[in-house]
Amino acid sequence: xxxxxxxxxxxxxxxxxxxxxxxxxxxxxxxxxxxxxxxxxxxxxxxxxxxxxxxxxxxxxxxxxxxxxxxxxxxxxxxxxxxxxxxxxxxxxxxxxxxxxxxxxxxxxxxxxxxxxxxxxxxxxxxxxxxxxxxxxxxxxxxxxxxxxxxxxxxxxxxxxxxxxxxxxxxxxxxxxxxxxxxxxxxxxxxxxxxxxxxxxxxxxxxxxxxxxxxxxxxxxxxxxxxxxxxxxxxxxxxxxxxxxxxxxxxxxxxxxx
Numbered sequence: 001x002x003x004x005x006x007x008x009x010x011x012x013x014x015x016x017x018x019x020x021x022x023x024x025x026x027x028x029x030x031x032x033x034x035x036x037x038x039x040x041x042x043x044x045x046x047x048x049x050x051x052x053x054x055x056x057x058x059x060x061x062x063x064x065x066x067x068x069x070x071x072x073x074x075x076x077x078x079x080x081x082x083x084x085x086x087x088x089x090x091x092x093x094x095x096x097x098x099x100x101x102x103x104x105x106x107x108x109x110x111x112x113x114x115x116x117x118x119x120x121x122x123x124x125x126x127x128x129x130x131x132x133x134x135x136x137x138x139x140x141x142x143x144x145x146x147x148x149x150x151x152x153x154x155x156x157x158x159x160x161x162x163x164x165x166x167x168x169x170x171x172x173x174x175x176x177x178x179x180x181x182x183x184x185x186x187x188x189x190x191x192x193x194x195x196x197x198x199x200x201x202x203x204x205x206x207x208x209x210x211x212x213x214x215x216x217x218x219x220x221x222x223x224x225x226x227x228x229x230x231x232x233x234x235x236x237x238x239x240x241x242x243x244x245x246x247x248x249x250x251x252x253x254x255x256x257x258x
Contacts, residue, residue, distance in 0.1 A: 034121055036060075036142075037097050038069045038104040039089035041082050048108045048196055053251070055111050055194070062115040068097045071253040075242060083154030083164030084258050087237040090153055094145065096252055103148060106140040109196040117192045118183070126178030131185045131193050137172065138165035139187060147177055152233025156258075171229060 038056065042049055049071065060067045072089040074080060086105055093103065102124055110131055112118045122128050124144040132139025151171040158164035172179055185193050243255040 034064055035066045035100045036068075036102050036104055036120055037093045037100045038067060038106055039086060039093060040069065040071050040106055040108050041074070041085045041089065042071060042108050043074045043076065043080055045108045051194070051196075052106070052108055052111045056106075059112060059115050059118075060120065063120055065120050067250060068093070068100060069251045070096065071251070073253065073255045075255060075257045078258065079159040080161070081156070081159050081164075081258060083158050083168070084156045084237060084239075085256060086164075087153045087156065087234040088239045088254075088256050088258065090148060090234055091237065092241075092252075092254060101144045101146075102142060103144065104140060104142050107138065109194075110139050111194050113192055113194050117185075126180055127172050128180045129184055131187065131195075132165075133187050134181065134184075135169075136166040137169040137179070147172075149234070150177065151175060152229045152235055153237070154234070155232050156237055157232060174229075 040049065040052065053069070056069075057067075059065075070089050070093045072085045072092070074085045089105075090103065093100070102122065104120065118130055120142070122142045124142065124147070126143070126147060127137060128142045129137060130140055130142065132141075151168070154164050155167045155171075158167065169179065187193075187195060238258070240257045241254055242257055245253040247253055
């Protein structure tokens with residue numbers, strides 16, 4: 001009987017030993033259980049914002065996600081700069097929610113149509129690109145504080161439409177940080193992901209694309225392949241908060257001048 005007890009004790013010891021190793025590895029990789037901060041950059045997108053908030057909260061509830069949402073609205077006195085306001089969102093999120101390590105950067109017009117399509121409990125090992133185009137880090141992806149700081153966030157120099165997400169992917173690649181697309185939905189496939197901003201049959205969408213094409217091409221032409229990560233990024237982001245609205249305990253909305 002003593003031998004049986006000793007075997008059981010040994011097995012239990014091995015089991016708890018591997019649990020401890022697993023826990024430490026998860027902490028090292030930035031896994032924060034089910035905690036997640038969602039950052040949504042907007043300007044003049046109230047209908048889309050309403051839709052995504054309604055849907056994503058149901059998904060988070062279904063998946064038992066301990067979530068916080070930071071809405072970053074850019075004031076209207078300058079051209080839109082999604083990269084810079086995403087940097088602002090990251091900076092402010094670390095102040096409002098210091099205990100949250102994982103970040104979901106999400107365009108306001110993209111969200112899953114079904115509760116199980118995207119698993120938001122990610123064991124972060126880099127940049128987990130979940131939806132968009134493989135040529136750039138747009139749409140939506142999950143990363144953590146460590147990796148976002150390592151690439152110094154987005155460039156602040158992309159004014160107008162496009163370029164900032166291509167620059168972000170180049171930053172990540174330049175530091176050999178993994179971009180994980182094990183679960184990834186291409187933007188042209190709208191069967192499972194709602195994507196109101198991308199509709200080739202929508203006249204308004206086509207008009208916006210035509211309007212911003214020159215700006216986009218200019219951004220890419222000026223795209224800096226050397227990536228001055230230390231002189232252009234989240235650490236060099238200047239801004240002024242114009243208004244703060246606490247919607248509820250989980251959602252904060254900021255109006256910022258950049």
